Amino acid sequence: MRVCADTWCDGHHLVHAADGGPTDLDNAALLCGHHNTLVHTRRLHGRVDPTTGHVVWDLTRGSYDHAHTTARPDPEHGLIGNDTGNPAHPPDRT
Structure with missing residues (x-):
């Protein structure tokens, strides 16, 4: 594991809030x-x-972008999420 010598870190959301990701430490790096x-x-x-x-x-x-599809409004069907149906838990792609 690599570690940077910086004294400041940013909390990065693994699944962005705009894509339905939670804003908690389990979704952060x-x-x-x-x-x-x-x-x-x-x-x-x-x-x-x-x-x-x-x-x-x-x-x-x-x-x-391959792992997530941003939910977007659809006038007939409401919101359309990613291909798993659960934006907070994207599929594992190997």
Whole structure:
């Protein structure tokens, strides 16, 4: 595991609030400003490994977008979420 020497970390939501993610520590990763910017600009997907409790990152550019579909309004059917039906628990993509 790599650790940055920064004295300040940002709390990064693994599932963004706009995509239905909870705003609690179970949905957070502490990242230095540099790595938080990389995660956002490269649109990377992270998930907590239930066995180790560590955040596992898919470093493929755009992996967040592949794992989540932002809920969007549909005039006939209400909100449409991601393909799992539960935006807070995206499918594991290996």
